[in-house]
Amino acid sequence: MKVTLERSDLLKSLTHVHRVVERRNTIPILSNVLLRSDGGQLRLKATDLDLEVTETVAALVERPGATTVPAHMIYDIVRKLPDGAQVQLETSTDNATLDIRAGRSRFALQMLPESDFPDLTAGEFGHVFTLTARDIRRLIDSTQFAISTEETRYYLNGIYLHTVQGAGGDRFRAVATDGHRLAQAEIPAPSGSVGMPGVIVPRKTVGEIQKLLEDPEAEVRIEISEAKIRITTGNVVLTSKLIDGTFPDYGRVIPQNNDKRLQVDRDEFREAVDRVSTISSERGRAVKMALSEGRLVLTVVNPDSGSATEELAVDYEAEPLEIGFNSRYLLDIAAQLQKDTATFRFADPGAPTLIQDDGAEDALYVLMPMRV
Template sequence: MKITLSRGALLKPLTYVSSVVEKRQTLPILSNVLLQSDGKDRLSLTGTDLEVEVITYCDHATGEAGEISINARKLFDITRALPEGAEISISAEDNGKCIIRSGKSRFTVQTLPADDFPKIETEQWSQVWKLPASLFKQALTRTSFAMAQQDVRFYLNGLLLVADSDKLKTVATDGHRLAKTECQLTSRSTDANIQAIVPRKAITELNHIIEDNDTEISVSFNPNHIRVELDSVIFTSKLIDGRFPDYEKVIPKNQDKSLIIDRNDLQNTLNRAAILTNEKFRGVRLIVTNGKMSVSSNNPDQEEAFDEIDIEYTGGNVEIGFNVGYMLEALNAINSEKVEILLSDANSSGTIRAPGDEETVYIVMPMRL
């Protein structure tokens, strides 16, 4: 196999593939990327960790048909280190090595047999969705930050995707807060409702790969896998086998206290209060009165912070504690100029959303301070 292509054509696909490949693997082949040339102008790159697989394509790759497996990190570092506009030649040798040439630069790299490269075996796809890339990326961005990290409740270490009628819902929770949003699907292959929990790593990689444009993407499911197909990328991941909590029961109903607040003012106030919170629990106390809300915090060193912010609110007084980090992450995910906070009492969860928006909501459990 021998192929020639530009640095620019190789670098971006290689970025997608190498991010999936773990640096330290028990199986050496899993540190590699599989290069396959059709001999006609197209090169495919495949990377996997046996849970997630990314296949991406480069056009304008001239040369002979064939396939080789090269260390992904080394190929990426070599390509990135070459000057912009450089032409790269990759040729497989008979001694189990590969030579990469560009200008006066020459690199000899070990290869592994391409036949040993693993691929994720998938069943027939039972359901296919289509929707604009920008909507899918927005849905992931608005909710993925609330996923759990290495929780023993393994089903929380991922994002729930739900197809309900012609809408896609994405839901994430770590047991202390919940994020939910929904968007319109362009089409579905069947009307059957489906729920799938996509692992954290897969969601993180999809956030990097999916671009914020109106290109239509395809999302396919079977009982064990999800596949997302873009223009030049095919992304496949195993699903988490578990039962996600009933998120509808978590979303509070009949909250009778509604606060309207300038989003930037609230973010700045919370950021100041966060400086003197307890580093472990990060609690802030909110005291809501007519037209005003005070925000206070303290820590074990007996240091205190106090601030006050104007709000649109008339009603009974309420005092409640929240994790300041959870509040700030929810506010960062909201794009509106003002936000609405819905409360019931000091012992009930609070809801953060854009005013009147019932599609995208963030639920935060209260803290005892």
């Protein structure tokens, strides 16, 4: 193999694919990136056996071929080369190393045969549709923070994507929950998505998709089967296994009859919670919300260091209520709200609370209270 291309083009592609590769691998070939050149293109591929990313970049191919080299090593080398450099990749005559040349720099990386590189066989995708990168990012950004990190409940370790029937037509919905909070966001269902199986996209895959969506106006092709999802944007193709599990019936935890309504300025609320929670400990992040007509008092008490209170003027006309929440969870949700006014709906101090943008129906958040 002998191929020459722009350093910036190679670096951009390596940035996309090398992130999939785990730093520590018991299987040596999984530490490598596959390089295959032919027909004026260099194709790069990396995998961890659950997730695979492939990118194609234009290149001057003098001798087609394929090999694999350590992914993080070649990424670091190309990253440190001078901007604007032409990079030449050539396999040695004894087929033991890949020689990398740029200006006066030369590196020789140990290779492993491309025949050892695993292929994440995709199979048939029954549902194919397109969305803009902006819509996908919105669904991910609105729900990603609520993904569970508890490995025992593996079916909560991702975002649940499915279609539902709504009053205004079919909706494409994303849901994530960790048992303490739930995030739901939706958009009108794109053509081709109706009837798709509900799928759970793993946390790592969600993070990689997010990083690949660089142009908000780009059209993104999504293909879904029972076991895999494939995302294509530009020259990048991401294929991932789905979580093999059943997502819980989340509709049962979304409160329908919370009759105590609080409306508060989103930024004022977020900043006040952030200020009073400064005094909280790592173990106890509880903040108490004491509500009375037109008034909200936030209180944090830390037996080891002291206490903090802050009062806000709010729109609240129901009976007085005291309820506690994890301050970190409140801040996570407040960061996702889009409008200037946040709406909270309460039932009682022990029941889940519903949080939404004022008047918005396309995203909602449910937060379980804490004892304070």
